[in-house]
Amino acid sequence: ILRSRHRRTRTLTMLLPLLVLLLILLTLLPLYIIYRPPHALIRSLANKYPDTLWEIPLPTTKDTEGKGTEKVIALTIDDAPSTYTLDILHLLQQHDARATFFLIGSQIPGREGILHTLVKSGMELGNHAMHDEPSVSIGEEVLEREMLEVDGVIDRVYEESGVKRPRYEDGAVKKWFRPGSGFFNGWMRGLVQRLGYKIVLGSVYPHDAQIGWAGVNAWHVRSMVREGSIVVMHDRRSWTVEGLRRVLPVLKERGYRVVSLGEAMEIA
DSSP states (O other), X not given: OHHHHHHHHHHHHHHXXXXXXXXXXXXXXXXXXXXXXXXXXXXXXXXXXXXXXXXXXXOOTTTTTTSOOOOEEEEEXXXXXXXXXXXXXXXXXXXXXXXXXXXXXXXXXXXXXXXXXXXXXXXXXXXXXXXSSOGGGSOHHHHHHHHHXXXXXXXXXXXXXXXXXXXXXXXXXXXXXXXXXXXXOHHHHHHHHHTTOEEEOOSBOOOTTTOOOHHHHHHHHHHHOOTTOEEEEESSOTTHHHHHHHHHHHHHXXXXXXXXXXXXXXXX
């Protein structure tokens, strides 16, 4: 009996570290999925919310009659404009890349010239409401007011710059909205559609708004990107330029073309 108890105690002692390790792994798994969501999850969300853009629906090889698909990535930059916006622009120009800059309305006063420079350089403007806060928390009435205010600024920027605002083939204006913090719900989806916008989230997000290591953020993008990816990065951070400097040359070497949402959807 003593030997049996000793064996059980020894077995439990040996299993305890394994059980602790399993518990740690189970705890970290949700965080890992948030940081590096599998493509199957992105596809599932895209199917569940077809009115929300998660990735670019590029034509398949069958759709293009054997011509293959173009290796296109849509780059989006949140929280613009800032003191770093022109540095990001110059880097994009060096690598023949374009992007859609999502504007926070409260950051625009005094920086209108930066927006003129962006659209004259072939960049695209998107709507990120008025403040850096979760859009779901401010209510439908306030969000509508904020979206319309930023939309009016975008209209004026294009008009004052002498650049036509991007449109679809049917003449409708291409309007992109990214909700603050990335969360949306039913009333927001209805509001965005009523205002002629489309919600854009993304499929590759290095969490660069929180992680200030350019090398880590660049590795994340390089390791996750694929044809049709929508990459989400952030203006207003000192490390973003260096992160892009480590990403753009690699994407070009791999044969990817980095474009704005509007350009990518034309291909789609």
